Amino acid sequence: QKEVEQDPGPLSVPEGAIVSLNCTYSNSAFQYFMWYRQYSRKGPELLMYTYSSGNKEDGRFTAQVDKSSKYISLFIRDSQPSDSATYLCAMSAAFSSASKIIFGSGTRLSIRP
Amino acid sequence: GAVVSQHPSWVICKSGTSVKIECRSLDFQATTMFWYRQFPKQSLMLMATSNEGSKATYEQGVEKDKFLINHASLTLSTLTVTSAHPEDSSFYICSANVPPTEAFFGQGTRLTVV
Numbered sequence: 001q002k003e004v005e006q007d008p009g010p011l012s013v014p015e016g017a018i019v020s021l022n023c024t025y026s027n028s029a030f031q032y033f034m035w036y037r038q039y040s041r042k043g044p045e046l047l048m049y050t051y052s053s054g055n056k057e058d059g060r061f062t063a064q065v066d067k068s069s070k071y072i073s074l075f076i077r078d079s080q081p082s083d084s085a086t087y088l089c090a091m092s093a094a095f096s097s098a099s100k101i102i103f104g105s106g107t108r109l110s111i112r113p
Numbered sequence: 114g115a116v117v118s119q120h121p122s123w124v125i126c127k128s129g130t131s132v133k134i135e136c137r138s139l140d141f142q143a144t145t146m147f148w149y150r151q152f153p154k155q156s157l158m159l160m161a162t163s164n165e166g167s168k169a170t171y172e173q174g175v176e177k178d179k180f181l182i183n184h185a186s187l188t189l190s191t192l193t194v195t196s197a198h199p200e201d202s203s204f205y206i207c208s209a210n211v212p213p214t215e216a217f218f219g220q221g222t223r224l225t226v227v
Contacts, residue, residue, distance in 0.1 A: 008154070032214065043119070043206050043218030044157070051214075088156060090216075097210050098145040098162070105156040 003027050006089055006104030014112050019076040023089035023104045026070065030091040030102075033065050035074045038086045038106065047087075048074070079111045116140055119207055119219025126197055126226055134192045134222045136207030142187035143209035148180075151204040151221075163190040163207075197226040 006023045013019055021035075031052055036044035048063040050056045050072075056063045062075040072091075076083055089104040116139040126132050136146055144165045149157040161182055162170040169182035179201075181193040194201055206221045 006156075034214075034216075041204070041221065041223060043117075043208075043221045045218070046215050049214045095210065095212055095214055097143065097212060098164075099210060100147070100159065100162070101208075101210075101216055103157045108154070 001026055002105075003102050004089060004091060004104045007107055008105050010108040010110060012110040012112060013079060015079060015081060017079050017111075019079050019083070019109060019111075021074040021076075021087050021089075021107050021109070023072050024070055025072070025091060025102075027091075027093070027102075028067075028070070029093040032092045032095045033063070033072050034090040034101070035061075035063055036088040036090055036103075038088060040085075044088055081111045081113050084110045117143075117207060117209055117217045117219045119222055121222060122220055123223040124225070126224070128198055128226055129196055131193055131195045132197055132224060134194075134205055134207075134224075136190045136192070136209075136219050138188045138209050138217075141209075141211060143190075144187060145209065146184060146190040147208045147210075147216075148182065148190075148192050149206045149208065151206060153204075157206065160192075163192075165190075194224065197224070199226045202226045 004025045034049040035047045038044040053067045060077045064073045086106040088106040092101045118137045120135045146163040148160045163184040165184045171177045184190040207219045208216045
């Protein structure tokens with residue numbers, strides 16, 4: 001069993017739709033939860049991070065963490081064609097300069113105009 | 114914000130030659146950097162952890178003699194793919210953590226071995 005499971009998609013939705021992306025994990029030691037966005041042939045860039053359980057909102061993006069279920073989500077409201085990318089969930093038990101981050105396989109998202 | 118610069122962004126080399134990829138932290142010191150490999154439509158696979166002034170730590174299944182890592186300064190780590198073969202063709206990405214929360218990634222290097 002992988003430490004982090006993520007549906008690879010692809011996921012295609014019309015512009016303006018609400019998108020829900022999810023990951024499950026098995027390591028209860030994970031405390032830091034992150035979502036990265038990666039455009040084709042580019043390095044990933046951080047979208048959002050959450051420490052422990054709870055919700056966090058940033059503009060059209062909302063991240064949720066449910067540690068009791070070992071389940072995290074990223075919601076995108078009013079999706080735009082520019083949101084089309086691969087979204088990677090990531091997590092770690094601690095966050096220092098030497099902490100390893102475990103990534104999900106990534107979900108390819110396409111927003112249709 | 115912190116910036117990690119990776120060079121080159123793409124390289125084509127002949128089978129049997131070696132290729133060096135550089136990863137620099139531009140505005141912060143990185144005692145640790147990470148090297149990943151990514152195949153098309155797949156996630157990032159951690160290859161090794163690069164430690165300034167000491168040997169790199171390789172993940173299981175990664176050949177240390179094949180993928181040489183040097184971290185000679187607090188701002189530069191290099192990955193050398195030695196005696197490259199077509200199966201080494203991939204997208205290689207480096208990253209460095211800036212606590213408390215963010216990992217910054219380089220732009221990635223697309224290696225094609227012909």
